[in-house]
Amino acid sequence: MTAARVSIRSGDFDLAAEVAALREGDLGVGAVVSFVGTVRDRHASAGTVAADKPGAITALELEHYPGMTERAIEAMIDEAERRFDIRAARVVHRVGPLAPGDQIVLVAVTSAHRGEAFQACEFLMDYLKTQAPFWKKETTAEGARWVDARVADDAALARWGIQAGNAAE
Amino acid sequence: MKVHVRYFASLREALGPNEAVELPAGATLGALRDVLVARGGRHAEVLARGRAVRCSLDQRMADEHEALADGAEVGFFPPVTGG
DSSP, X not given: OOOOSEEEESSOOOHHHHHHHHHTTXXXXXXXXXXXXXXXXXXXXXXXXXXXXXXXXXXXXXXEOTTHHHHHHHHHHHHHHHHSOEEEEEEEEEOEEEOTTOEEEEEEEEESSHHHHHHHHHHXXXXXXXXXXXXXXXXXXXXXXXXXXXXXXXXXXXTTXXXXXXXXX | OEEEEEEOTHHHHHHOSEEEEEOOTTOBHHHHHHXXXXXXXHHHHHHOTTSOOEEEETTEEEOTTOXXXXXXXXXXXXXXXXX
């Protein structure tokens, strides 16, 4: 039974359960690579989370474009399957209100050998960062603001030969 | 022809979630943006040339040279920041 490849939801996910479902029944799998992105407080001092510090992020809101998001990520997985010899892939992305430390995104990939799974996982994450319609709004003691896109994320996708131009202009 | 425009994130906060816009047949995405800017006010401010605005056509990332068809769904939004 093949699970849906993409899940956009407000609720949390269980990494172990997701990985188990992805590789279930496929004895050709020799490698599983997963990436979990979490809500980081950019302003937290090294090694500690100081929620009362000025600039500390107290909440994060994730908005998306329902319908387009799923379609965009499905297309990314199709592209990953064309480029890499992988057996299965799954992307889970949370939306709505989140707190520092929460899990945001999961990308999990299975393949026969590790190289392809590592590459496909990184490719999917790089692609998602600049081409999937999500927007983060962070709240600090000073108020709420939309997070700026990073040129570094465009550069990460360019390594795969794809010009993004998301953060440019 | 009529197209359906949807706004997200900071553009949604400024302009509301969606609206229908009448356009001449064959208009491009860029022409639609120009029509909206020409209204002045908040539309002119947040969709101004030089502002980082991304767009989609029928739920796929698109560029402004693409032509619109009657009933098309267009999205305008800031650069994406997921993951």
